[in-house]
Amino acid sequence: MPAARPPRAVFAMDPVHLPLLFPAPLLTRLRRTADIDPALVVGDFADPGVADALSRAEVLVTGWGCPPLDENALAAVPSLRAVLHAAGSVRPLVGEALWRHGVAVSSAVTANAAPVAEYTLAMILLAGKDAFALREDFRVTHARPTAARTAAVGNLGRRVGVIGASRVGRRLLELLRPYDFEILLHDPYVDAAEAAALGARPMSLDALLSGSDIVTVHAPDVPATRHMLNRERLALIRDGGVLVNTARGALVDHAALTDELVSGRLSAILDVTEPEPLPPDSPLYTLPNVFLTPHIAGSLGNELERLGRVVVEELERLAAGLPLAHEVRHADLTRVA
Structure with a gap:
């Protein structure tokens, strides 16, 4: 990824989660690190209205509601280098196509x-x-x-x-x-x-x-x-x-x-x-x-900011040329969620 400019990133998730994942101060920090439009949130990789942004994106910031990253989705993001997931398990999101393309994956599962x-x-x-x-x-x-x-x-x-x-x-x-x-x-x-x-x-x-x-x-x-x-x-x-x-x-x-x-x-x-x-x-x-209880043990409300913080820290590491701190590897999926 070029070091002379910030990585180009795109949000891909249900937009309802975005304000809690990235409240204003955290979003400002994110935008200092990456070239990202907070008004653009992808919900369909086949949407012609997002095709230009996806064609230039190097990083996807994903979350709940992101469509699966299958071969068709990856074709829309040809420069993709990393998926930073602002949620827990990446299992429903990533498939064999993503690993074949050598895309790095990070998750906020620890948070x-x-x-x-x-x-x-x-x-x-x-x-x-x-x-x-x-x-x-x-x-x-x-x-x-x-x-x-x-x-x-x-x-x-x-x-x-x-x-x-x-x-x-x-x-x-x-x-x-x-x-x-x-x-x-x-x-x-x-x-x-x-x-x-x-x-x-x-x-x-x-x-x-x-x-x-x-x-x-x-x-x-x-x-x-x-x-x-x-x-x-x-x-x-x-x-x-x-x-x-x-x-x-x-x-x-x-x-x-x-x-x-x-x-x-x-x-x-x-x-x-x-x-x-x-x-x-x-x-x-x-x-x-x-x-x-109705599946409330995981991050809710203001706890979502903790997940967004992990993504921002991972982006900062990418921009600095450092390895991801919370990388998910293909082999991990045989025994983790």
């Missing part, structure tokens, strides 16, 4: 991991206090719970099983350290020494499920992990156990999970489901042992 880990920590702490069930009781009794009712409540020594040392999983492990939890970890790519450094005890998936009070899922959504928590594995979780899923709904067999939840044997905190959203007649909307 997006922060709010997911924070949300998950909050849910674990509330689950350990049995806050959701006690709230339901309080609605009926209007009285404080008895000592007998709360005898098994509390976070002291609670066993938390973390499935997946992903970016979210690793940030969560950091956040869990100050608390009096016993942390178990399952990740086939993490050995005992690394698990210990992360503050966790490594386990097989089955051992983690049977040994945890609270199980939280942070594995990537790849073919090998689809329904990794199937009926047999859900049955391993101890009676009264809690499942937290802020990763992807496809990691859990929802028919099997629904049966466990309807029976009352388990509780669940679900920010993601399969399908998403669930059909209106799903019992999970009304079960007292289910806390269901």
Whole structure:
């Protein structure tokens, strides 16, 4: 990329996200680094009205709502050298064509991991206090719970099983350290020494499920992990156990999970489901042992600026001739989201 001038860049995303990703001060910083028109946001690579800008673009700043970067899209951007994704997973966006063309790809997935880990920590702490069930009781009794009712409540020594040392999983492990939890970890790519450094005890998936009070899922959504928590594995979780899923709904067999939840044997905190959203007649909307939220754990509102900041920093590195700090490589997609 020529060093004598700033790289030419184009936004490609749903324009509704642009003001939150790049508020005025950050947009000014971006425009100091790249030749980019903030009024031009591509939603269709075949649109004749954006053909000239795309023909000269060297960088695409992408986000939610960007069309897939297939062979036809890449033909419209012949000088493309880098895709900087102001969101998490690039899996729905990039395909084999992009890798064949040698385009560098960067993602703000690490930045997006922060709010997911924070949300998950909050849910674990509330689950350990049995806050959701006690709230339901309080609605009926209007009285404080008895000592007998709360005898098994509390976070002291609670066993938390973390499935997946992903970016979210690793940030969560950091956040869990100050608390009096016993942390178990399952990740086939993490050995005992690394698990210990992360503050966790490594386990097989089955051992983690049977040994945890609270199980939280942070594995990537790849073919090998689809329904990794199937009926047999859900049955391993101890009676009264809690499942937290802020990763992807496809990691859990929802028919099997629904049966466990309807029976009352388990509780669940679900920010993601399969399908998403669930059909209106799903019992999970009304079960007292289910806390269901509409995919809000990831970056929302003012948290989106954190994603935009990653893109600006990556552009600054490109302009300075430095390697990307958050590059996604083709080989990574076999085991990351």
